[in-house]
Amino acid sequence: MNVSAFYRAYTQPDFTPHERERVEIRFAGLHWRADRVIQAVFENQGYRAAPMPAATRDDLMAGRELADIGQCCPASFVTGCLANFLRREAARLGADEVKRRYVYVSIGSCGPCRFGQYHQGYELALRHLGMEGMRLLLLDQSRLEQAGGGGLEVNLQLSLGVVWAILCTDALQSLEYRTRPYETTPGATDRAAADGVALLCEAFRQRPRHGGKWSALAWHLTTRHFVRALQLVARRFDEVEVDRLVPKPVVKITGEFYLQTVEGPANYDIHRWLEAEGAEVYPAAIAVWLDYLLRVSIQNLQARVAVDRHARAKLAVAKVLQRLLRWTFERMRRALDGVPHALPEQAELRALAAPYYHHRLAGGEGDMLVGKALWTKRHRAAHMICELSPYSCLPNTMSVGAMAGVLGKHPDLLYAPLEVKGDAEVHALSRCQMILTEAKKRAQEEFDAALARTGLDLAEARRRQAARPALRRATTAIPHRDVVGTGANTVLHLAAGRA
Numbered sequence: 001m002n003v004s005a006f007y008r009a010y011t012q013p014d015f016t017p018h019e020r021e022r023v024e025i026r027f028a029g030l031h032w033r034a035d036r037v038i039q040a041v042f043e044n045q046g047y048r049a050a051p052m053p054a055a056t057r058d059d060l061m062a063g064r065e066l067a068d069i070g071q072c073c074p075a076s077f078v079t080g081c082l083a084n085f086l087r088r089e090a091a092r093l094g095a096d097e098v099k100r101r102y103v104y105v106s107i108g109s110c111g112p113c114r115f116g117q118y119h120q121g122y123e124l125a126l127r128h129l130g131m132e133g134m135r136l137l138l139l140d141q142s143r144l145e146q147a148g149g150g151g152l153e154v155n156l157q158l159s160l161g162v163v164w165a166i167l168c169t170d171a172l173q174s175l176e177y178r179t180r181p182y183e184t185t186p187g188a189t190d191r192a193a194a195d196g197v198a199l200l201c202e203a204f205r206q207r208p209r210h211g212g213k214w215s216a217l218a219w220h221l222t223t224r225h226f227v228r229a230l231q232l233v234a235r236r237f238d239e240v241e242v243d244r245l246v247p248k249p250v251v252k253i254t255g256e257f258y259l260q261t262v263e264g265p266a267n268y269d270i271h272r273w274l275e276a277e278g279a280e281v282y283p284a285a286i287a288v289w290l291d292y293l294l295r296v297s298i299q300n301l302q303a304r305v306a307v308d309r310h311a312r313a314k315l316a317v318a319k320v321l322q323r324l325l326r327w328t329f330e331r332m333r334r335a336l337d338g339v340p341h342a343l344p345e346q347a348e349l350r351a352l353a354a355p356y357y358h359h360r361l362a363g364g365e366g367d368m369l370v371g372k373a374l375w376t377k378r379h380r381a382a383h384m385i386c387e388l389s390p391y392s393c394l395p396n397t398m399s400v401g402a403m404a405g406v407l408g409k410h411p412d413l414l415y416a417p418l419e420v421k422g423d424a425e426v427h428a429l430s431r432c433q434m435i436l437t438e439a440k441k442r443a444q445e446e447f448d449a450a451l452a453r454t455g456l457d458l459a460e461a462r463r464r465q466a467a468r469p470a471l472r473r474a475t476t477a478i479p480h481r482d483v484v485g486t487g488a489n490t491v492l493h494l495a496a497g498r499a
C-alpha cells in the first residue's frame with residue numbers, strides 16, 4: 001500500500017478573473033457588523049460577495065459527521081456551516097450550478113493548531129457531500145498581498161479595506177455593548193447599531209480606488225473618510241437615551257478567537273445571554289488579535305537579529321506598523337467620542353502572562369488568555385471574565401491549565417471558563433450563572449460603596465444626572481476611576497462634577 005497517497009496538499013482549483021461578475025465569493029463569519037462591512041469592501045473592489053450565515057448547532061453536527069470528528073469545535077462549526085449551505089443551495093440550484101456560482105474563501109495560517117488545517121476538513125466534507133470541485137481559496141492571515149486564485153486579487157487596497165473595516169466595526173461594537181444595557185427604550189441600541197453599520201457600508205463602498213500600494217496606504221492613514229462616517233454613527237447613537245445609574249456586572253469575554261468573536265449559537269449566544277441576565281458585556285475586539293499578530297512577528301524578528309542581517313530593518317518596519325494600527329484604532333475610538341474600550345498594550349499582556357505562559361508558545365491565543373485575565377484585574381476593567389474554551393483545542397487547554405496557576409495566586413479573580421461543544425449548553429450556562437451571581441454582588445456592593453463614599457443617595461444622584469442631559473446620551477464617555485462598574489463610575493463622576 002502506498003501510504004503517501006493518503007497525504008496530499010490541497011490544490012486550489014481555478015477561479016479566473018473573467019468569472020468575477022457571475023461568481024459570488026462567500027467568506028466565513030466574524031460578527032455581523034464586520035461581515036457586512038467586509039462585504040462592502042469586496043463590492044467596492046468589484047466583487048460579488050456575501051458572508052456565510054451564522055453557524056448553528058446543526059452545522060456543528062454536520063461538521064462532525066462529514067469531517068474529522070476529533071477536530072476542534074470551531075473547525076466543526078465552520079465546516080458544517082459550509083456543508084449545510086452547499087446542501088441547501090444544491091437542493092435549490094443543483095450541485096453543478098452551486099460549484100459554478102460560489103467560491104469559498106478561508107483564512108488559515110501555519111502553526112501548532114487546527115487553524116492551519118481547516119481546508120483539509122472542508123475538502124473532506126466536500127468529498128463526503130459529493131461536491132468535489134467546489135472552489136476553496138485559502139488565504140494566509142499574515143499577508144496583505146497574495147494570490148487569490150486569479151479571480152480574487154488580494155492586493156493592499158483590498159486588505160487595507162478589510163483591516164479598516166475591522167477597526168471601525170470593533171469600535172462600533174464596543175460602543176453598542178456599552179450602550180444597550182443602559183438604554184431606556186428597549187431596542188433603541190440595536191436600531192442605532194444597524195443604522196451605524198449601514199453608514200459604514202456606504203462609506204466603504206465609496207472608498208476611492210488606488211492603483212499603487214503606497215498611495216493606498218497613504219490614503220488610508222491620512223484620510224478622514226472613515227472618521228467622518230464614524231462621527232455620523234456617533235450622532236445616530238446620540239439619539240439613544242441611557243440611564244447608567246444602575247449597578248451591573250461587567251463581564252469580559254475572552255477565549256479562543258472564533259468563539260469569542262462570533263455572536264450566535266456557536267457560543268451559546270453568550271453575549272445576549274449575559275445581557276439578558278443583567279450584565280454589561282465587554283466584547284473581544286478583533287483588533288487585539290491583529291495587534292497580537294504584529295507582536296508575534298516582532299518577537300520572531302527580535303529572535304533573528306543575530307542571524308539575519310535584514311532582521312533589524314524588518315523589525316523597525318513591524319514596529320511602525322504596530323504603532324500605526326493602534327493609532328488608527330484610537331482615531332476610530334475618538335470618532336465615537338471615546339466611548340469604546342481602548343486596546344490593551346501587547347507588551348503589558350506579555351509581561352503579565354510571563355510567569356505563567358511563555359510568549360513564544362504560539363497557537364490559539366498564545367499568552368493573551370492569561371495576560372488578558374490579569375490585565376482585566378489590574379485595570380479594573382471587568383468584574384468577571386467569561387472565557388470561551390473550544391472542545392478539543394490544544395492551545396486553549398494549555399491556557400486553561402496555566403490559568404489554574406493564576407487563580408491560585410489571585411483567588412479573587414472571577415473566572416468562568418466555559419467549554420463550548422455544542423451539546424452542553426445548560427451545563428456551561430449554569431456554571432456561568434453561578435459566577436455571575438458573585439459578580440452581581442460585587443457590582444452592587446461597589447455601587448453602594450460609591451454612593452456612601454460620595455455622600456450621595458440614589459435620589460440625589462438621579463437629580464444630578466437629570467440636571468446634566470449630556471449624561472443621558474450614549475456617546476458621553478464616563479471617566480473610568482478606581483471602580484469597575486459603569487454605575488459606580490457614574491456616581492463618582494456625578495459627585496466630582498457640579499451639582
Ligand code: SF4
Nearest residue numbers: 072113114115364393
Ligand atoms: S485555537 Fe484551538 S479552536 Fe482555534 S483553530 Fe486552533 S485548535 Fe481550533
